Amino acid sequence: MKAxxxxxxxxxxxxxxxxRAAAAVMxxxxxxxxxxxxxxxxxxxxxxxxxxxSCWVKTPGIxxxxxxxxxxxxxxxxxxxxxxxxxxxxxxxxxxELKKALDRIIPVLSPFFMQLRGETHHPQRYPRSxxxxxxxxxxxxxxxxxSIFRRLVGRNALNMGDVQATTLVFAGDISLAxxxxxxxxxxxxxxxxx
Amino acid sequence: xNGKKVLLLVGSPRGTASVSHSLGNHLLSLLEERGMAIKTxxxxxxxxxxxxxxxxxAAVDACSLLILAFPLYVDQLPAPLISLLLRxxxxxxxxxxxxxxxxxxxxxxxxxxxxxxxxxxxxxxxxAVQANFRFLGCLALGMGGAVGNRDLAKAGGVIRHQVKALAxxxxxxxxxxxxxxxxxxxxxxxxxxRWFYNLAADWGWKRAARKNRVSRQLNERPYDxxxxx
Numbered sequence: 001m002k003a004x005x006x007x008x009x010x011x012x013x014x015x016x017x018x019x020r021a022a023a024a025v026m027x028x029x030x031x032x033x034x035x036x037x038x039x040x041x042x043x044x045x046x047x048x049x050x051x052x053x054s055c056w057v058k059t060p061g062i063x064x065x066x067x068x069x070x071x072x073x074x075x076x077x078x079x080x081x082x083x084x085x086x087x088x089x090x091x092x093x094x095x096x097e098l099k100k101a102l103d104r105i106i107p108v109l110s111p112f113f114m115q116l117r118g119e120t121h122h123p124q125r126y127p128r129s130x131x132x133x134x135x136x137x138x139x140x141x142x143x144x145x146x147s148i149f150r151r152l153v154g155r156n157a158l159n160m161g162d163v164q165a166t167t168l169v170f171a172g173d174i175s176l177a178x179x180x181x182x183x184x185x186x187x188x189x190x191x192x193x194x
Numbered sequence: 195x196n197g198k199k200v201l202l203l204v205g206s207p208r209g210t211a212s213v214s215h216s217l218g219n220h221l222l223s224l225l226e227e228r229g230m231a232i233k234t235x236x237x238x239x240x241x242x243x244x245x246x247x248x249x250x251x252a253a254v255d256a257c258s259l260l261i262l263a264f265p266l267y268v269d270q271l272p273a274p275l276i277s278l279l280l281r282x283x284x285x286x287x288x289x290x291x292x293x294x295x296x297x298x299x300x301x302x303x304x305x306x307x308x309x310x311x312x313x314x315x316x317x318x319x320x321x322a323v324q325a326n327f328r329f330l331g332c333l334a335l336g337m338g339g340a341v342g343n344r345d346l347a348k349a350g351g352v353i354r355h356q357v358k359a360l361a362x363x364x365x366x367x368x369x370x371x372x373x374x375x376x377x378x379x380x381x382x383x384x385x386x387x388r389w390f391y392n393l394a395a396d397w398g399w400k401r402a403a404r405k406n407r408v409s410r411q412l413n414e415r416p417y418d419x420x421x422x423x
Contacts, residue, residue, distance in 0.1 A: 048238065048274050051207045051265065057402035061416040078417040087276040090276060091320040093313065099273035105267075110413060113392040120305045120392060126415055148320060152313040155269040 003034040004076040008087035008098030015088055015139045020176045022086055025135060028183040029084070037076040041097045046070060046104060052169075055107035061125055063107050070104050077108055078126040082133060082188075083160070089136040089169065092148025112124035116162055123161075128162045130154065133188060138171040196229035198368075201257035205237045205264030205275035213338045217300050217360070218263030220346035224364035230259070237264075242276050250278075251285055259296050259367060260327060262318060265338065266303035270314045283325045296370050297327035298363070300381075302338035308382035308389045310336070331373030333363060333381040339395055340385045347407070355383040 001020065005025060009018035029036045045068045054064040063070050077083065087098040094102065109122040134153040138145060146169045157165035166188045170179055206212035215234075218270060222232045240246040254260060264275050271279070299315045299318045311334035322329035335341065335356055346357055359381035363373050384396050385391070405411045 030307045034263065048207060051212075053402075057399055057412075058406045058408065060403075060408055060411045061415045075417045078415070079419075091279065091317045091324065093276065093317045096273045096277040096280070099268070099276055099420065102268045103273050112396050119307050119309060120388065125413070126418060145320060148313065148316045151316070152269055155310070155313055159269060185260070 001034055001079045002079050003029055003036045003082040003084055004080040005038040005084040006098055006101055007040050008095055009040055009042060010097060011076045018088055021135055021137050021170055021179055024179040024183050025084055025086060025175060027180055028189050032189040039073055041101050042106055044068060046100045049103040056111035061107050061129045065105055073101055073106055082131050084133040086135045089138050089145050093152055121159055131188060132160060132163050132165040134167045136169045138169060141171040197257060198230045198258040199232045200225050200232050200259040201253050202234040202263060203237050204260045205262060205272055207238055209236045213302050213341045214263040214265055216341060216346060218261060221360050221364060224361055225368055228364060228368035230368060237278050238274055241277060254282055262299040264301055266301055266311055266314055270317055278323045286325050295327050296330050297322045298330040298367055299332040301332060302335040304338050306336045306384060306388045308334040308336045330367060331378060331401050333378055335381055337385045337391050351399050352385040355380050
């Protein structure tokens with residue numbers, strides 16, 4: 001089973017909690033024998049999406065912006081059984097490090113519309129039974145931010161083809177051992193791993 | 195002029211050619227009619243140019259009303275706009291409260307339903323709290339493709355509800371009052387039947403693909419079966 005891990009920790013180890021969470025995710029994935037492709041996004045030159053839709057109607061499935069990270073991410077996403085994302089929760093959403101990669105992920109969608117749970121969505125270019133793991137970190141507990149984050153992950157899961165999502169939020173000075181313990185208890189890592 | 199300044203930040207990579215600009219610019223002209231001094235700045239160029247960034251941040255400091263107009267990207271704000279909002283929060287931290295400053299936003303998406311925009315609306319609200327603006331509301335429009343980059347002052351027809359909602363919103367914003375739920379609902383009203391919009395959108399993609407001679411490649415899977423690097 002293959003996993004892509006989009007690691008949206010800020011550059012230069014500025015956020016120790018995010019770094020601890022990233023380390024714990026890697027440990028959990030390896031323990032589950034996942035084949036992981038991890039991307040440390042803060043250090044990657046991923047330019048902003050131009051909103052040109054070339055990836056739909058000029059070079060279908062391929063982004064025309066050439067930089068050092070996007071093609072490997074699209075490739076790993078296409079074949080992933082698990083999409084794992086990590087980000088500091090920012091205004092309830094994702095921080096720019098993760099978001100810059102997600103903004104450039106639309107080549108994995110088809111331009112056409114389909115109906116899903118009574119709403120309009122785009123079909124997946126690479127349909128597959130996937131799961132989504134989203135991990136948010138907060139400097140301190142913040143119920144408002146956390147609930148926006150959880151709803152946002154739910155919306156993402158729907159747009160990824162109504163995939164099953166697991167959302168975890170770690171706040172404050174929680175230790176690496178405690179994060180690892182929580183991740184190890186997640187059914188996600190037990191049920192899917194071979 | 196009533197001494198109030200309104201600043202529109204356009205958070206679309208397409209700048210003045212965007213639906214976000216079209217909607218924001220129309221709202222701005224309505225606010226100018228109500229006596230406010232107006233200014234528009236694109237977000238993207240400022241992120242690559244520190245001088246432009248400092249000018250933008252100074253304009254944010256000086257405005258009475260800040261308006262964010264942006265497209266929905268992956269259920270929320272585009273990454274460059276989030277970067278800018280973080281800069282604004284960082285700059286305003288520790289400063290004395292400026293309760294006179296207020297914030298509103300307009301988000302548009304290409305889906306027919308505005309439910310897709312709910313997370314973005316919440317994120318903007320939370321930004322307002324963290325940056326010490328009083329939040330007046332966020333309009334959300336679906337069917338953005340039907341708005342296009344046109345002069346809304348001359349528009350009617352399918353976008354009449356949205357034009358009406360912007361006029362009503364301008365009355366509230368000019369008075370620094372919260373945009374009522376009924377106005378937000380009016381802005382989000384479907385411009386046409388969903389089936390028709392979806393049909394037109396699909397036709398539009400096919401037409402663009404035909405023009406680019408890739409009609410048969412629209413569903414290509416260039417990374418299928420690849421092992422990656």
